[in-house]
Amino acid sequence: MSTFRSVFATAVVLLLWRVEEIAEACSCAPVHPQQAFCSADVVIRAKVVSGKEVNSGNDIYGNPIKRTQYEIKQIKMFKGPDKDIESVLTAPSSSVCGVTLDYSDKKEYLIAGKAEGAGTMHVTLCDFIVPWETLSVTQKKSLIQRYEMGCGCKITRCISLPCTISTPEECLWTDWLMEKTVSGDQAKHYSCIKRSDGSCSWYRGMAPPKTDFLDVEDP
Structure with a gap:
């Protein structure tokens, strides 16, 4: 009886290990649409x-x-x-x-x-x-040019406070923190674009990026 239990326990462990292995093989970190494009x-x-x-x-x-x-x-x-x-x-x-x-x-x-x-x-x-x-109207339009303009920037996902950036070329993606979804306002309406000084910041809209930037700390 003890041998049967041992074999059964081993089989269960192997099964759980295999399930975990398959799950890990498909583990994907959420990405902003701009990251996916780039x-x-x-x-x-x-x-x-x-x-x-x-x-x-x-x-x-x-x-x-x-x-x-x-x-x-x-x-x-x-x-x-x-x-x-x-x-x-x-x-x-x-x-x-x-x-x-x-x-x-x-x-x-x-x-x-x-x-x-x-x-x-x-x-x-x-x-x-x-x-x-x-897709939002902004997302559809951003596929034509806006996302490509931001491929030199890095979008860093923020899931809990504190959130910081390590370089001026980063934008904090805070949809999950603020809205508990990865399809929030930043994903639907913003792109992370390089400024003339080489830094990156969130920009909303389709006109040339001049004013409608968010500071990197903003949602």
Whole structure:
């Protein structure tokens, strides 16, 4: 009986370790939309047309690697190669960081991810992928130029006080601290932009950044 309990306990420990390992593999720190734009190879607006499971070679043990392939219709490319993106690849389930895209009604998304071959990109749960309709007007306009102007700045997420910056090139992102959400006012309406003196600060609006700056300590 004691042997059975020992084996059972070991199995439980191994199972919990495996669950924790999978969870950790998909652990993603929230990022401001500007950060997502700057770190991505490809940023597009696209309509998802269809999806299917495909084989993407074999692993080191000879087992087939399954991925989900979504066929898309690119509407606009904000960042990326000259060739249009025609398909998006992702892992087959969320447990391994796969992304599920709705193609039942040809829904439009903003998709940011990594380039993978001609006409193809790869995405994970850690990438910035949201329905196009959920973006604010400022976010949509910032994709054209504003985010790119701030790629030389660093956005530091603040989740508890005290929050400080270490260089003038940083902006404090305080949406979670102030609003308990990562889709708050700064994410929806602000970009972190370089000033003429090389420092960075939050800016709201689409006109050339002259006055509407927030001090780096402000939410």
